[in-house]
Amino acid sequence: MRTVIGILILVLGYLFLGFVGTGKILTHWNFGKDTKEIETFVAQSAADSIPVTATLVETHVSGRDITANGLAENQDQKDAILSALNDVEGRRVVNDNITLMDIASPYAFHAEKTDDGNVTYSGNTPRNDTFSGEITSETLSLASGMPDNEWPNVVKKSFGALGALTNAKLDISNRNITLTGLAENLENRDGVAQLFDVLPDGYAANVNIDVTPTRPYVFDGQKTTDGIAFQGLIPSVDAAGEFTDMIGTDAQLKPAFGMPDENWPAFVGKGADALEQLTIGEMSIVDRTLTITGEAANPTVALAIQSALNDLPHGYTANADLTVKPLDEYTFRGSKNGEQIDYAGFIPDESVREDIAEFIGDQAENLQLAAGMPDENWPAFVGAGVDALNGLEDGELTIVDRKLTLTGTVENPNAADNVATQIGKVPQGYDVELHLTALDDGAPAVISFDYGEGANGTISGKAPNGLTDGEVAGALGLASVSGGITPSRLSGKDEIKTRLMAIGGWVPTFETAKASIGTDFTELSAVLRPGQACRLEETKAEMITAFGENADISLQVSQQEPANGSERVNEQTGKSEVYQDCFWLVKPEEPKPEPVISQPEPEPDPAPQTEDVALPTLATCQQRTTDALKGAKINFVTAKADLDPSSIELIDQLAEILRVCIEQGISLEVGGHTDSRGSAEYNAQLSLERASSVVAALVERGVDASAISAKGYGETDPIASNETEEGQATNRRTTFTWNQN
Structure with a gap:
């Protein structure tokens, strides 16, 4: 038993020594690996943990010990590297051999380009790979303190400007840029300057570029029978106006550095003046020398040119070779x-x-x-x-x-x-x-108008200048007309149009008509529509007043005019009507005979019921007047209460409807409405007078005067905006409101 316990203690001790090195117990990666494999793993992990921006730091691993060598841009970068290495699994210790870069102040970049195109540069860089392209790190010093992340791009942009220059110097100190040099021409100078128009916030540029003088400094002119043309050099775009004042705006001018002196523009103008006096010729200016050749119109001109060219600024010369030749054709x-x-x-x-x-x-x-x-x-x-x-x-x-x-x-x-x-x-x-x-045959402008049944109109004749077919149709109150007028250059458009408009007010009353209209006369022969026979003379008198002077008017009654006593059945009401003095009046009903008393007969089988004609109600009367006014309008003479002749037909139609409805005990209010132009008092009075004119016209046509009244609303009840002409026209209206007695 003691033997078994001893063996277990040996095994556990071996495992403990093999797995524990970093303070972590039984890490997974080194189980079953030898020392070399562990070292390789730690080395790879250490290398991977170095930030990509720390290109000047490298690691060395011996066993499980990590040593960091190199330069860090600043303390924050160094701390980040050491923290990452301490997190490497399997490491035992981390040895710090990282030193901090020197801090450059100011952080600078300097470049020079010589006349032969050779470019040298020096300055600071935080890493060897900070710049790409033409700038390498071989002559740059590693240092921290770069102003910001925009600095490398500003350096590369400024360095690129040297390409268009010679004998140039570029100095960048922190965020301040100084560039001097020599450009081949003004275009290159302006192109370099434009590179520095837009810089990151905080950056400033001082660009001082000279331009290589253009030699020779030239200006030429050529004059032919087709005209005169100039081309040459000017000192700047801003100077173009000074030259175009002397030689015109068609000259081909090119800005170039190197104008001889401030007298040169006037010298060019003197040469241009001389060339313009020739019939044909050429002018050439090279620096301060003018040469002019060509033909003068006469010896006097040639002598004047030569005299003018003798008066030149110091250092300037002029050579004139002029001939005089009479023209073959004058x-x-x-x-x-x-x-x-x-x-x-x-x-x-x-x-x-x-x-x-x-x-x-x-x-x-x-x-x-x-x-x-x-x-x-x-x-x-x-x-x-x-x-x-x-x-x-x-x-x-x-x-x-x-x-x-x-x-x-x-x-x-x-x-x-x-x-x-x-x-x-x-x-x-x-x-x-x-x-x-x-352009014209000399005959006066006269327009003929032929109006037939079906509201068709035909025009012909000779129109004054500016009067069109459409304007004639509009003046006559017609949507369109057939035929056409021949335009001329004669005056009188307004006069003829005024006479056409006078006729147009009466067109709705015509059955047929023929008219000739000139600037100072109107001839009209017309047949009035049925129902106007009673007012024949009144109508003619009104026309003479409306047409003005020199109006010859002939009116006839329609052959369709009913005779007094004629009868008809009104299709709308179903009632019998009798024609009397231009109005259809409801025929009085004949008295019914007294009933005869007789013995009752046996009642027959009930016959089929027939529907009685429905008597008009308040609603049906309102609907009938609304339908009659749909698409139509009662019009008045401008600013007056007089009915316009174009409203007569509508008044006749309304009178028939009103007579039937009023017989059923219904009364009617005729309302007048205006737009908001004029004073409120004036509009109220005008609207009342217009409503009263409508009532009077309806009473003349047989409407019971006791059941119809007029009311003026003025501008108080608009139904559209008075801010537009369309809205104003909509608000000028006549309303019909039925009321039950």
Whole structure:
């Protein structure tokens, strides 16, 4: 027994010594492993526990002892490494041989690029792999103290700017960047500067880049018969305005460093002025030397150019090689498009320019000096042509030597005669050729209107300028019309449209009509719809007032007009009606005969019941008036209580409904409503007067006056917003409200 106990004690002691080394009891990983395997496991675990950012720290394992060697960026990184190593399973001890990096202050980066393109750099880095690409750690010093995590990207961005520079220096101290150097051109300089427009918070850049002077500094110009073109160098984009003021906006300008001096822009302007005075030529400026060649219009121009080029700043020179040649064809041209007239051509000298300026004003400045004017009569001949062109609507004037050709359009034949008169007699040896087209035949604007059954309208004739088929239809109160009017350039649109609108107010009363409308007259022959025979003369008088002066009106009664005493059955009420003085009145019922007393007969079998015609009720009367007003509206003359003629048919229809309903002991209120324009007092009075006009018209058509009343609500009961024209139109209305007596 003692032997067994001793053996167990030996086994347990062996296990205890083999499994316990780190203070942990019976860890799983070393069971059944030898010493070498345990060392390998600990070494791998130690290496894996080093943070990826601690690239300057490495571990060495002997048995189960871990030794950490190298540099840590700071105490926090060192503590994190030692803590991770102490957590390695199986280790016995951790030996600390980690030292802290020196703290660099300021944390810096310096680079230089020489003229031959060689780049050197030095500075600080927290790790060997901090930078990638062109920057390596070979010449950099390991140190802690990097301002922030943005610093490596700022260094790489700043270092990249050296690529566009020569003789450059880059200094970065903490978050301050200083860059100097030489750019090949302004574009490269601006490109480098733009790299530093956006930096992380806290960073600042001082960029001072010079530009290699461009040599030679040049400016050229070419003038042909098609125009003039300039191209050349300017000191900066901001200077473009100064140059375009002298040479125009079409010049091709390129910013470049190296302008000779502050006198150079004016030197360019002097050369441009000289070139513009030539008929054709070239100008070339190289640094401070100007060379100009070409043809001058006459010796006077050539001499003036040479004189101007003799007055130059110190150090500047000019060479002029000019010739003078008369033109083979001495021309003057004018083009008119509406109100715009443009002129071009030639003159022999400034005195002739002044003469022609009396005809064409400031555009005389566009004329070019040239030798070869036919004779002293030519300026007056040009003036006659300009006067003739002014009389055209559109056209072209061409004068070649002593021949004038005028082509274009005039308003009418009379205008063509006036143009021919303006040119008048020409000097001997001169010739005139006219090609004129009249836009109008000269007849006045008159529109014909033919209105037939079925509310169809046809228009024809000649319209004043701007009046369309759609406007004519709208003025007549029709959705559309057939036919069409021929447009013209004549005035009078407003006058004819006013007369059309006057007719449009009466169109609903016409059965047929024919009308001719001009700017100052109206001729109308119409047949009125049935039911208006009683008001024939009144209607004609109202039309004459509405149509204004020079209105010739002929009205006839419809052949469908019923004769007094005619009878019908009202389809809505089922009652018999008699036509009397333009109104259908309910026919009085004949008295029933006295009943005859007789012996009762045997009652026959009951016959099938027939339904009596339903008498109108309050609800049915309200519904009938609502249906009649659906899609229709009682209209009035603007700002007045007078009924518009277009409402007559609707009033007739309502009168038939009202007469039947009132017979059943029901009364009616006619309400007038306005929009909110004007004062409340004015609107209340206007609405009452309009409601009263409707009541009067209904009473004229046989409605019992004792059962119908008028009330003005003014603007107090809107059903739409008064902020819009549509809402205002909706609020202007007439309402019918039935009440049981």
